[in-house]
Amino acid sequence: MPDKEAPQQRVCFIIGPIGEAGSERRRHADWVRFAIKGALEPTYVVQRADEGHPGRIFEDIVRRIRTADLIVADLSFGNPNAFYELAVAHQSQRKVLEIIKVGETTPFDVIDQRNIRFNYERVEEVDAFIEALKVQEEVISREGFRPNNPIAAALAAIENPDVDRAAVDRAQLESLVATVSENQRDIAALRSLVVGSHLDRYPLAPGLGGIDTLVSSGGGLRKLGRPISLSTMTGSPVETGLSHPLVDALARHEAK
Numbered sequence: 001m002p003d004k005e006a007p008q009q010r011v012c013f014i015i016g017p018i019g020e021a022g023s024e025r026r027r028h029a030d031w032v033r034f035a036i037k038g039a040l041e042p043t044y045v046v047q048r049a050d051e052g053h054p055g056r057i058f059e060d061i062v063r064r065i066r067t068a069d070l071i072v073a074d075l076s077f078g079n080p081n082a083f084y085e086l087a088v089a090h091q092s093q094r095k096v097l098e099i100i101k102v103g104e105t106t107p108f109d110v111i112d113q114r115n116i117r118f119n120y121e122r123v124e125e126v127d128a129f130i131e132a133l134k135v136q137e138e139v140i141s142r143e144g145f146r147p148n149n150p151i152a153a154a155l156a157a158i159e160n161p162d163v164d165r166a167a168v169d170r171a172q173l174e175s176l177v178a179t180v181s182e183n184q185r186d187i188a189a190l191r192s193l194v195v196g197s198h199l200d201r202y203p204l205a206p207g208l209g210g211i212d213t214l215v216s217s218g219g220g221l222r223k224l225g226r227p228i229s230l231s232t233m234t235g236s237p238v239e240t241g242l243s244h245p246l247v248d249a250l251a252r253h254e255a256k
Contacts, residue, residue, distance in 0.1 A: 012036065012044040013064045015085040016074025016099075025077060028101065031120035032074055039133040044070065061085060066092050070137065075115065076101035083107070090151040095140045097133065113149065 014033060019025025029048070037046045047068075052060045065071060071089045073096055075082060089096050100106060102119035116132045119125040139145070 009045045010043060010069035011064075011067070012040050012046045012070040012072060013068035014046065014048045014072050014074065015061075015065065015089070016072075016082045017077045017079035018048065018050055028076060028120065029074070031126070032072075032099070032118060035118070035120070035126055035130055036072055036133065039130040040070075040137065062088055065089050065094065068094065070094075070140075071096045072133075073098045074118075075099070075106065075110070076104060076118070078104075078107070086110070087151065090147075090149040091155075093147050093152060095145075095147055096149070097136050097140070099129075099133075110150065 014036060016029065016032065017025045018029045019027075033046060033048055040046060047064065049057075049061050049064075052064070065085060065088050071094050073082060073086045073089065075086075075098055086096070086098075098110065098113055098115040099118050100115050102117045102125070106113075106115055114136070116129060116136065117125075118129050140147075
């Protein structure tokens with residue numbers, strides 16, 4: 001009998017600040033990547049922009065955003081590139097988990113989007129982050145889940161101007177209330193996990209610095225949805241008359 005094919009690994013692409021080698025931002029970014037790997041591997045291959053292939057950097061980033069099964073968007077340090085790339089992910093209707101450094105304020109445009117707080121200076125908070133990331137990944141992987149973000153909502157309003165906006169606003173308010181309630185349950189569960197657990201600690205990967213141990217967690221994850229093309233949302237550069245790095249990269253990607 002022929003051997004069964006091994007299940008194909010999904011791809012998680014991280015967008016966010018990376019920083020110069022040895023900087024605080026690079027230390028933060030390396031910890032973020034390490035914690036995400038602890039939550040999602042081996043079901044996912046976790047990738048970051050600086051691990052790309054030779055060639056046009058922005059084109060490679062757009063391609064990877066549009067083809068990844070999951071995007072983790074790190075909004076820490078108010079990095080402009082991160083928000084630019086987050087907009088690509090939102091318009092592409094990708095499944096996105098947003099994270100932000102403890103102590104920072106979520107920007108207005110995405111303030112109603114759930115995010116997970118991250119702090120690498122305390123081992124127990126890293127552990128809580130890993131568990132929260134696993135919970136959120138499972139939620140957005142459920143059958144029938146549809147991404148909801150500010151760009152998707154704006155496009156829906158533009159394309160369907162006759163929709164009862166009051167009804168939509170009520171539905172969004174109910175969704176926000178449900179999200180707040182779920183957040184409260186998650187916080188209670190994570191607090192119980194951190195306080196009541198005996199943490200198994202493993203040596204940190206070389207070069208991260210800061211803390212010499214990190215909690216490693218596993219768990220089964222579920223299959224994510226298929227990529228959705230942007231061709232119906234953006235139009236081609238010829239149709240729009242635009243010349244812009246984002247439009248050019250999208251056009252090259254669609255042409256392949």
